[in-house]
Amino acid sequence: MTKPVVGFIGVGLMGHGMARNIQSAGYPLVVVAHRNRTGVEDLIERGATEASSIAELASQCEVIQICVSGSPQVEAAIRGDGGIATNAAPGSVVIDSSTSNPVSTLQLAEELAERDIPLVDAPLGRTPKEALAGTLDTMVGADDATFARVEPILTCWAGNIVRLGPVGAGHKMKLIMNFISMGYAALYAEALTISRKAGLSVEQFDAVIGSSRMANGFYETFMKWSLERDETAHRFSIANAHKDMRYLTALALDVGAVNPVQSAVRNSFAAMEAVGQGEKYVPMLADFIAAGSGLTEEE
Known part of the structure; x- marks a missing residue:
């Protein structure tokens, strides 16, 4: 069975290790520029493709994982002409592993749902060391069907996955x-x-x-x-x-x-x-x- 193409936005201290583990599990990986190029270059050397923009990444990927510093950055990645909502195909899924404001998360989930793009909140526990080892903790908010779709990807980088309920519960x-x-x-x-x-x-x-x-x-x-x-x-x-x-x-x-x-x-x-x-x-x-x-x- 062909694995979905995964896009990763935010390959910083935590995201780099997570993306590397997704890649090691055999998922085709697309990344976008980060202010620190170290993680991007490492993933490209391992076979990842670099998109020139979030819009380009979203148009190529079935699953889009976000790991940025907070809700303003998540909102910027999702909204607008250059964002995920406009450029991802219906049926794609977004996983937000940032530590975000739940009020914003629920608003974004409604906006993405209008385009048939479910949002999963899967924030992280532990440190960059565990991100690289693939043993992070994550607490997940998602409906049954969407959780079943993303669980194989979560297991690439998480050693402990706790599903708490609908979207927003994780954050x-x-x-x-x-x-x-x-x-x-x-x-x-x-x-x-x-x-x-x-x-x-x-x-x-x-x-x-x-x-x-x-x-x-x-x-x-x-x-x-x-x-x-x-x-x-x-x-x-x-x-x-x-x-x-x-x-x-x-x-x-x-x-x-x-x-x-x-x-x-x-x-x-x-x-x-x-x-x-x-x-x-x-x-x-x-x-x-x-x-x-x-x-x-x-x-």
């Missing part, structure tokens, strides 16, 4: 998941600062917390920066964290949920981005919070 769950993980980050950063101010070292902090029931996978990658200065362990930017927390605030307001803790978490990332440190990675929040209490890296 809602992803925001809640990121609230928990970014809440960990804000909590760890503040706890580390208090510990250091109280005369306890980062190593002492880790010796107790890292061997306790409070340790987890997020803790391990977060602490690699404070312990080892390993900036590659958790490559998720402050700007993206802040964006996700803004989306969750909007979701909380939309559903009428109170969110005092989430507001405090959001403000930790807002403050760091406001002073021009948005491109730093989330574990570096520990240094930012420490600096606010007068600590330097050496102390």
Whole structure:
């Protein structure tokens, strides 16, 4: 059986590994230019075709996977004369693996449905390391028939696939998941600062917390920066964290949920981005919070 041609928009830190695994599974792959050419060039060397525009990609592909930074970028890829909605054939399917605003996702799903193009939301859990290994987590919103169509592609890059319900459910769950993980980050950063101010070292902090029931996978990658200065362990930017927390605030307001803790978490990332440190990675929040209490890296 001939495999469908897959188009991939957004071959960055996460998308490159995902696209590579789709390609390795035997799917013909079409990519479009990304601001960082490294991933594009690697995929072309492995046999992918490069489209000159999203319109060209959409016209060639039966399945279009999007992995970009947020809803504005997804909307730009889908809408307009040069977008997917106008140029993809009826019966094509779009998979959005970005961390997007569910309100936008549902609007886009309605617009694409008018052209007989179903939208699947399949946002991601874990890191670029797992993207390359093909062991990401994904939480999926799709109807039965569409999920059956895309599941073989999802299995190329995901080790854990949880279907939650109709379109939009995946993006809602992803925001809640990121609230928990970014809440960990804000909590760890503040706890580390208090510990250091109280005369306890980062190593002492880790010796107790890292061997306790409070340790987890997020803790391990977060602490690699404070312990080892390993900036590659958790490559998720402050700007993206802040964006996700803004989306969750909007979701909380939309559903009428109170969110005092989430507001405090959001403000930790807002403050760091406001002073021009948005491109730093989330574990570096520990240094930012420490600096606010007068600590330097050496102390």
